[in-house]
Amino acid sequence: MSAKHLSAKKLPAQKTARPAAFAVFIRNILPVVTGWLCLLVSISFFTATYDTAQVKLTLLHNGAVVLLALWAALKLAERKNPFTRANLPWLLPFFVYIGWNALSFAFLPYKMEAAEEFIRLLMYGGITLLIACEFRAQDVRTLTKFIIAAAWISFAYAALQIIDGFFPGADFMPWRGFFTRRVFSTHANPNFFGAFVIFASCVAGAQYLLTRKKSLLVLLGLGLAALFFTESKGAWVAYAAALACLAGLYTNFLAPDAARKHLKKINIAAGCFVLIALVLAGVYAAKRFQSVSFRAYTWLSAVEMVQDAPVMGTGPGSFKIIYPAYRRPQIFYIENSHNTETQHAENEYLEQWATTGTVGLAVFLWMIVFVLVCAARNLKRGAQSAERTPALQERSWYLLGYTGAFFGLLAHAFVDISLRFASSGLFFAVFMGVIIALCKEPDDTDAVGAELPASAAWLTGGARVLLLGGLLYAAWRVAAQFSEVTGALAAATFGEGALIACSWAVLLFCVLGVMYVYVRAAFLSRRAIVGFVLFASLPLLCFFYGFFQANHYYSLGVSLTGKNNPEGAIGYFTKAVALNPFQTEYRQFRANVFAATMNLTKTFSPARGDKDDPSDDYERALKDFAVVLKRAPNHALLHQNIGQLYYAMAVRQAQGAQHAPNAAEYERFSQNARDNMAQAKRAFERSLTVDPVNESTYLFLISIALMERNPERAQYWIDAYRRGPAGVTEPEFLQRHQNNPRVNAAQRQVEQLRSSVLKNTAKK
Structure with a gap:
């Protein structure tokens, strides 16, 4: 038989080769882990640490480590480079942005103090790249379910806080009244909660247009009421801007022809909504002009920082280090305190300019414009497509919702620092990845491949045993340390008891969940590299959990000093x-x-x-x-x-x-x-x-x-x-x-x- 006939015989076998169970599992679990991370970061709040938002940072750090470890294990086991020639044009702005920040950080003299924020930037970049390379429409569907679940929990608790403002005592949690009658739900700040309302409402609104579930209208109503009671003026304007963006994209690309006839009226209505939000924000700003003054003086100081380092900036994560040398004295009068550390510029674009220079700001703007243009072009291409299949329509609705959510965050970033905190920064990274994933054409090289040759049995077994031992030790260590945290709490009220019970439930869920995913991945794979990569991530998980424990010890120290x-x-x-x-x-x-x-x-x-x-x-x-x-x-x-x-x-x-x-x-x-x-x-x-x-x-x-x-x-x-x-x-x-x-x-x-x-x- 000729070589030509042998080649023809082998070709069908390659097409029908059995997919690797390990690869299928990882690709299925990545959106689930991402969804749980988004959910937990949104609804977690803890008062037994000095920084009540530290729990969100801990979840972000460890969740990012788990996601990136699973992705690295998948790609190393498959011996595939995720950054293919087809993918690189879609990913280039993100690589340039991360690269410039790394270069700017290399010249920063205060690296240790800025390191934690720079590490988060790298984590955000890794999550964006992971989603852009691996997620498909069905994965976005899974992620959307988690975001909407987080919105239900967060909006429902915000409703309870609203009721508590009129009938004190309705809110039974120990942190009630942190911001008097301003609603902050499960977030550390009313402004951060306002940002969450904006992007969660955009995602829920697009989901309603896709599914027509009336329960989503209730969710949107709860979110709008909660947003009003945050008294976050910037969030009101950003909500209106996001709604205007959604209206513009919908009427131009997704609305039926009958609705497009009223395009002018819809645009006028959207403009009026933005105007009303601006007037409302102005009225409340006049009542609390202190907030406006604080931002104005902070922005003036940040501009002076730019003038002294216009090209390279002062380095990512350095704002809180450099800014005090430029801070206007008026800030001390406004805050009526001297132990203040303004850590961010109250304007994301100005902070990008100050810390990464003019080049860094240009790269940042290129990145976000690239994402928005990709979304608009893809929606337009979908609208002009001759075949409006259900799958194409679903993808368009998801793209509409996530683009509106992304635009809302960008609008809010003009007057707020929420992107610098986990509750919004994570979603900013996720939304960019989702939009690119929905826009780019599926790459054949990303398809689930066949089983690769197995490693030596003794090596694979050794990696699995090593991973099991490491998981058991890490789980014991984290649980033992966390028992010290909850042991310092007194369950004197129902709310405090509920907090302790919920915190243990979440901790055990996270620990057992990571153990299950890691063990299943290691035992499904026949490649020893998987066990070794996952084991290598365990010290990082313990290290980043240590930040949470450290913040608790710091809280105890401050309390004893007082x-x-x-x-x-x-x-x-x-x-x-x-x-x-x-x-x-x-x-x-x-x-x-x-x-x-x-x-x-x-x-x-x-x-x-x-x-x-x-x-x-x-x-x-x-x-x-x-x-x-x-x-x-x-x-x-x-x-x-x-x-x-x-x-x-x-x-x-x-x-x-x-x-x-x-x-x-x-x-x-x-x-x-x-x-x-x-x-x-x-x-x-x-x-x-x-x-x-x-x-x-x-x-x-x-x-x-x-x-x-x-x-x-x-x-x-x-x-x-x-x-x-x-x-x-x-x-x-x-x-x-x-x-x-x-x-x-x-x-x-x-x-x-x-x-x-x-x-x-x-x-x-």
Whole structure:
């Protein structure tokens, strides 16, 4: 038989080869895991950590690790490159965006403090690429069900919060009243919930047009009512903009011919809706103009950041580090606080410009315009298609809903920071991936392939055993750590008991779910690489869960400090530092506690952060402050905290000099006191460059001048405080400086010192 006939015999066998069960399972489970991730990030809220949104970040981090590990295992087992020549044109903007951010981050001097946000950016990019490469219409259908389920839960709880505003006590959860009567549902902030209402309503609205289920109209009504009670002005305008986008896409591409005859009327109605939203937002902005002022001053400062780094920017994740050096003093008056850390620019486009430069902003705009243009062209092509099959129509409706949701997020991003948080940032990444997945033509190379040759049995078995052992250890470790979190909660009310029960249910569901997916994937595959890849992801899962645990320990430390138990707080701060090395805030708080305890006996204490040699609290505080200075030198209270440490040490050394047993010891103590006081002065003066409003800083400098018997220098600082910071002209701000009781008391001390100095001079 000829070679030609042999080739013909083999060809049909290749077409009918049995698909790999492992590949089928992974492709089926990826949209389910994505859906659960979206659902849990939307509805999870937890108050036993210092940051109530930390649970959402933890779910995002670990969910992204699981998704990307499964995708990597699939592609390595199949020996397929997902970024084929056919896929690359669709993915190019995302690669360029991720690449530019990586380049900008490489030049950032404060990498540790910005690392956590940069890691999330990479996770978002990975999720977008995964969905764009792997998802099909049926996968989008699965994802949509989860988003609508999240909307039902979130909107229903928002309705309960609305009722609670009129009938107090209806909301039984421990966090009720966080924002008075403003509704925030299962989100950490009314503005974040407003963003969720916008995109969830777009998805639900398109689903209604596809299925005509009347229950979805109820859902949309609940969402609109909840949006009103958020009192989020930017969300109102963004909701109207998203609705206008949906109306425009629908009437131009999906509406029947009868509806298109009324295109002009529909456009006018959409424009009127946007106008009404703008007027409503303006009315509420006039009632709470403080919010508008805060954003205006923040934007002005961000523009100054752009001017100083116009090309490369300051680096992704660096806004919270660099911005305090540019922050306008008016922000401190508006927030009425000095321990404030504005972490974002209240405008996504401005933050992109400030942190990634003009090039980064251009790439970001290219990416979002590319996504929107792809959606519009695909809808137009679908409308012009001669064959309007049910599958094509379904895809068009999904594309309509997700494009409107994406546009709504973009509109809200002009006046809000929600894209920088997991509750919206995840969906921003998901929506881009879904839109590209629905637009691009299916790639034959993405089809489920046949079984590949199996690895050696001993190697595959070893990988499975290793994975099983790793899963059991990771599950035990996470559960044991989480028991510490819930053990600190008191179920004194029904709401607190419900929170504990729900938190354990969610944790066990996530842990057991990951174990099931990993084990099934490893045992379905005949390739050892699958077990090894999944095992390699387990340390990352434990590491990112540690961020949640660290935030809990930090919360306990802050609580104990507030209860005047600094010794008990130190151990918790040390645990927090160990579990999350990226958060310098933990170190700064621990250093402040060391400054308060000021135990000068050298001891070796791992609970106090000692690694090798014995230390005292003064040395430990200096070490922690040195780390914070290196990573985040512009924190509002950092330099004042350092000044207080030197000030306290100077006072302690001066007291030691008074009880010195001999002249040598007296001189040593006195010199140490002078050195520390000089350091304190420098730190306090540096503090005024980032916070020229804080009266405590001026009072410390006045106190130092009084101790040095220098009334003129003390008067200088009193006058500087009463003048107010440079650039502040608002009378409502400056009047706070005119009659401050503490400064007035300092003025009397200065007068007494001046009188004493004059008397001594006259005697001489």
